[in-house]
Amino acid sequence: MSPKALKTGGEVDSYCTKCKLVLNHRIIAMVGTRPVRVECSTCNSHHNFRATAPGVKGAASSGSGGTVVTRSSTPRATRGPTKAAQAVMDREKMWEKAIAGKAMSDFRVYRVSLVFQEGDLIRHSKFGDGVVTRIIDNAKIEILFKDEARTLAQGLM
Numbered sequence: 154m155s156p157k158a159l160k161t162g163g164e165v166d167s168y169c170t171k172c173k174l175v176l177n178h179r180i181i182a183m184v185g186t187r188p189v190r191v192e193c194s195t196c197n198s199h200h201n202f203r204a205t206a207p208g209v210k211g212a213a214s215s216g217s218g219g220t221v222v223t224r225s226s227t228p229r230a231t232r233g234p235t236k237a238a239q240a241v242m243d244r245e246k247m248w249e250k251a252i253a254g255k256a257m258s259d260f261r262v263y264r265v266s267l268v269f270q271e272g273d274l275i276r277h278s279k280f281g282d283g284v285v286t287r288i289i290d291n292a293k294i295e296i297l298f299k300d301e302a303r304t305l306a307q308g309l310m
């Protein structure tokens with residue numbers, strides 16, 4: 154059971170046919186509970202929803218034996234609202250701690266062509282201020298924004 158119900162206008166990770174990466178997308182159209190059309194948050198292109206990259210069989214099939222973290226069976230025993238609320242609070246606290254007391258000049262305006270490092274402060278035109286929490290690979294980073302953590306592209310030409 155997904156704790157987050159998908160809806161039109163909501164967000165979902167989808168493979169972008171233009172960026173050629175699984176990235177954060179906005180849902181444009183749904184059929185039932187499944188998104189069918191999405192808009193890429195990185196390049197703004199519209200395309201069909203695709204949960205995984207073509208030719209990728211499951212996770213961790215790529216890479217050169219590096220640190221690939223796969224958590225296919227994360228135990229999600231309790232899904233009470235208190236735990237979810239706690240997670241949101243923890244995330245907001247983490248975000249505030251990262252952003253607090255930082256000068257405007259400490260933030261870099263997000264662009265897909267830039268390359269980031271963990272801990273970099275980001276200003277995104279849509280999502281606002283964020284902090285890079287994880288370098289997924291040389292083309293993808295995870296950024297913690299106030300409302301949500303998102304996967305965005307980096308280092309694209």
Ligand SMILES: [Zn+2]
Pocket residue numbers: 169170171172173176193194195196197198
């Ligand atoms: Zn894209």
